[in-house]
Amino acid sequence: MSRSAWKRAAVALAAVVVVAGLAGCEDGDGGTKPAGAAATPATQSPEEAVKAVRAAYAKTAEAKSAKVEMRLVVSGTEGAGSSTFTGVQGWGPSVADLKVTDSTYLADVPGAPVETRAIATGGATYMDVGAEQAAQTGGKRWMRIDAEGAAGGDQLLTQLTAGLSTVNQDPAKELGLLAEAPAVKHLGPVTDSDVTAQAYEGEPAAGKHVEVWIGTDGYPVRMIVRTEADRSLTKLTTDYTDYGTGAAVQAPPATDTFDFMELLKKLGAGGGQG
Known part of the structure; x- marks a missing residue:
């Protein structure tokens, strides 16, 4: 693989890593206090909607983990694309062990794996780059990206991850922020397959819209999070099941990892596109 092709492969893989690693970017108590469960009439008042969201926040914060299936779609930029993540996610502390599939970021890169695995723990995220790419890194298969400064001034990675920094995959945090939004609206009952829930929406920040479906168990x-930033539209849809499931996530051995930023330096990235 040529030098420029390998750089694009590394950057494309890093874009997916950044998405998976956002679970560890923000921690907090959500800014709300637990509240009792709200009734679910056909249409709830704004006060009742806030009460229901706060009750869901309390239960979610206590659960600390769940199985997830996430679908990410980015549009409106050169870095437009999509990926699916399935696995387990934990919050407090923030960790994730996810399988990455159906990713346009990977499909366009020669030698990149069709399916791979991403691990987030300790403020960093790791991705298995596959055997073919590992041949370029001394046999090391796990690429590490720290949560802060992931783009590192690289134009392509910045484009690929445009808008993603505003997406927070911590469901308790999102519910806390939603409860504090200027206006929380009850959308009414919703069903999908065998799921029955009550839907709520609000805009906790400029350019950010959150919709949450709360099941009969509270x-x-x-959760559907839409954000607009830097001419980019990002939509992250996450389905949650099995709250409280084990989330014992361990980082790969240091001897089997390489640092993404160091790799870019060796490839002479320097903020350009190779």
Whole structure:
């Protein structure tokens, strides 16, 4: 693989890593206090909607983990694309062990794996780059990206991850922010397959819209976060099941990892596109 092709492969893989690693970018108590469960009439008042969201926040924060299926779609930029993540996610502390599939970021890169695995723990995220790419890194298969400064001034990676920094995959945090939004609206009952829930929406920040489906047990079953930033539209849809499932995530051995930023330096990235 040529030098420029390998750089693009590394950057494309890093873009997917950044998405998976956002689970570890923000921690917090959500800014709300637990509240009792709200009734679910056909249409709830704004006060009742906030009460229901806060109750879901309390249950979610206590659960600390769940199985997830995430679908990410980015549009409106040169870095437009999509990926699916399935696995387990934990919050407090923030960790994730996810399988990455159906990723346009990977499909366009020669030698990149069709399916791979991403691990987020300790403020960093790791991705298995596959055997073919590992031949370029001394046999090391796990690429590490720290949560802060992931783009490192690289134009292509910045484009690929445009808008993603505003997406927070911590469901308790998102519910806390939603409860504090200027206006929380009850959308009414929703069904999908065998899931029955009550839907709520709000805009906790400029350019950010959150919709959450709260199941009959009081836990979120789906969260849809849409953000607009830098001429980019990002939509992250996450389905949650099995709250409280084990989330014992371990980083790969240091001897089998390489640092993404160091790799870019060796490839002479320097903020350009190779």
